[in-house]
Amino acid sequence: MTSERFDAVVLGAGFAGLSAAAVLADRGCRVLVLEASSRLGGRAASFRDGATGEQVDNGQHVLFGCYHETRRFLDRIGAAGGLRVAADLDVVSVTPEGESTRFICPSLPPPFNLLAGVLEWRALAWRDRLAVLRLAGPLRLARRELLGGDVCATSAGETVTGWLTRHGQTARIRELLWDPLALAALNQSPDVAAAPTFVRALAMMTGSSCSDAAVALPLLPLRDLYAEPARRFIEARGGEVRLTTAGRLRLDQGRVVGVDAGAVRVETAVAISAVPWFALAGLFGDRPPEEMGMTCQNAGQMESSPIVTVNLWLDRPVLDRSFVGLPGRSMQWVFDKGQIFGGTASYLSLVSSGASDLTSASTDTLIALATDEIRSAFPAGVEAVITRATVVREPRATFSLAPGQPSRPGTETPLDGLFLAGDWTDTGLPATIEGAVQSGHLAAVATLAYLHVAG
Ligand SMILES: Cc1cc2nc3c(=O)[nH]c(=O)nc-3n(C[C@H](O)[C@H](O)[C@H](O)COP(=O)(O)OP(=O)(O)OC[C@H]3O[C@@H](n4cnc5c(N)ncnc54)[C@H](O)[C@@H]3O)c2cc1C
Numbered sequence: 464m465t466s467e468r469f470d471a472v473v474l475g476a477g478f479a480g481l482s483a484a485a486v487l488a489d490r491g492c493r494v495l496v497l498e499a500s501s502r503l504g505g506r507a508a509s510f511r512d513g514a515t516g517e518q519v520d521n522g523q524h525v526l527f528g529c530y531h532e533t534r535r536f537l538d539r540i541g542a543a544g545g546l547r548v549a550a551d552l553d554v555v556s557v558t559p560e561g562e563s564t565r566f567i568c569p570s571l572p573p574p575f576n577l578l579a580g581v582l583e584w585r586a587l588a589w590r591d592r593l594a595v596l597r598l599a600g601p602l603r604l605a606r607r608e609l610l611g612g613d614v615c616a617t618s619a620g621e622t623v624t625g626w627l628t629r630h631g632q633t634a635r636i637r638e639l640l641w642d643p644l645a646l647a648a649l650n651q652s653p654d655v656a657a658a659p660t661f662v663r664a665l666a667m668m669t670g671s672s673c674s675d676a677a678v679a680l681p682l683l684p685l686r687d688l689y690a691e692p693a694r695r696f697i698e699a700r701g702g703e704v705r706l707t708t709a710g711r712l713r714l715d716q717g718r719v720v721g722v723d724a725g726a727v728r729v730e731t732a733v734a735i736s737a738v739p740w741f742a743l744a745g746l747f748g749d750r751p752p753e754e755m756g757m758t759c760q761n762a763g764q765m766e767s768s769p770i771v772t773v774n775l776w777l778d779r780p781v782l783d784r785s786f787v788g789l790p791g792r793s794m795q796w797v798f799d800k801g802q803i804f805g806g807t808a809s810y811l812s813l814v815s816s817g818a819s820d821l822t823s824a825s826t827d828t829l830i831a832l833a834t835d836e837i838r839s840a841f842p843a844g845v846e847a848v849i850t851r852a853t854v855v856r857e858p859r860a861t862f863s864l865a866p867g868q869p870s871r872p873g874t875e876t877p878l879d880g881l882f883l884a885g886d887w888t889d890t891g892l893p894a895t896i897e898g899a900v901q902s903g904h905l906a907a908v909a910t911l912a913y914l915h916v917a918g
Pocket of ligand 1: 480
């Protein structure tokens with residue numbers, strides 16, 4: 464077995480691991496990133512489509528203006544130009560009745576932008592529009608809670624639907640606005656997901672700028688948006704990123720002393736675990752040490768929620784904008800990758816979040832469902848011919864936010880030199896890119912303090 468030495472080792476090269484490693488490399492640490500899979504990016508990755516040669520994402524990723532940590536990460540690695548942040552929230556959807564409708568929030572300070580947008584929204588009757596005013600107070604409270612105030616915007620055990628109903632949101636405004644937003648943000652039905660994470664996400668979206676609520680779309684496949692730029696950034700600063708056999712921690716008397724990666728024995732005083740909840744226990748071999756027993760047990764008991772994506776290559780354009788909401792359907796959003804990537808891609812991506820009913824459906828069934836939903840929502844889709852179709856199933860896309868799930872761990876662990884990152888750690892956010900990057904940055908700061916590096 465050969466032996467090498469690094470200041471810190473990061474296990475896992477998703478958003479969390481790469482953002483942590485980028486901070487460390489930037490601060491002069493010699494960092495090694497180990498990724499067990501054959502590609503970088505984890506649950507936000509791209510692969511080459513066998514037939515067309517295009518880089519296709521494992522699923523459409525939508526960011527928001529309020530993803531401040533993510534934007535800091537992209538800035539750091541010189542990749543901010545790959546993300547287009549809209550000025551305001553501006554979404555077109557096709558209602559379940561087939562009517563196309565546009566929800567646009569004017570450039571007013573939040574939350575007035577959101578309230579004014581709803582009051583102007585013609586798809587809603589006046590009763591439904593006025594209901595939004597009842598959220599002004601709860602949103603202000605949520606904002607205070609987000610900023611550290613000693614208040615609580617939700618009740619114990621309350622679901623998202625429970626919270627919305629308690630604050631007078633009608634069935635129609637939930638159907639057209641809140642349910643699609645909650646499903647997209649939480650990847651779980653609002654009837655099942657607990658309210659606090661959603662309310663926190665809403666508080667972030669109604670932050671200091673109206674662009675906090677605006678959609679931000681990657682203009683490149685995820686590999687080129689962040690994974691490869693991050694690798695280049697880390698390597699240019701003396702670090703390394705290796706696709707290798709899964710990393711295993713070596714401990715001595717409650718302290719990290721190294722990581723084994725295949726035939727290589729790496730000596731290090733710090734390891735950042737940036738693996739998902741279902742992979743944490745595997746870092747310790749047969750059995751986690753006693754100090755990590757409860758954390759690993761909780762992680763192992765976290766439930767997952769799936770996402771199914773259907774990609775359709777058509778013989779003609781069908782959408783007149785880059786994405787459209789399809790509330791009330793199995794596939795809640797459709798994205799025109801050709802318009803988003805500027806012609807380097809030629810397919811539509813249809814996303815089904817919280818897709819536990821669909822994961823076991825056959826590929827043919829899913830393609831037929833997506834085709835039907837496109838044809839019924841868009842007149843141009845009726846005559847369109849599908850030239851190719853693929854399905855991506857991500858059964859463990861996100862962790863469950865249902866009340867009663869095990870608690871999420873913080874950055875620090877009882878082991879000296881081991882820090883945790885990953886969207887599933889206790890950021891208070893749903894399983895999102897922003898949560899992953901926030902956790903990565905926290906783990907990097909903890910590592911720097913541990914190594915006594917100024918900064
Ligand atoms: C289809 C889909 C759509 C999504 N859409 C959105 C969206 O629109 N907006 C949004 O904000 N979020 C979205 N998400 C969620 C987002 O992708 C995740 O929250 C985020 O990517 C998680 O990053 P992470 O670094 O915490 O974990 P991961 O991306 O899971 O990275 C962990 C990495 O650790 C590696 N690993 C595991 N074990 C080991 C080991 N022993 N040694 C070395 N490496 C190991 C894994 O291979 C993996 O690459 C979506 C997720 C999916 C799947």
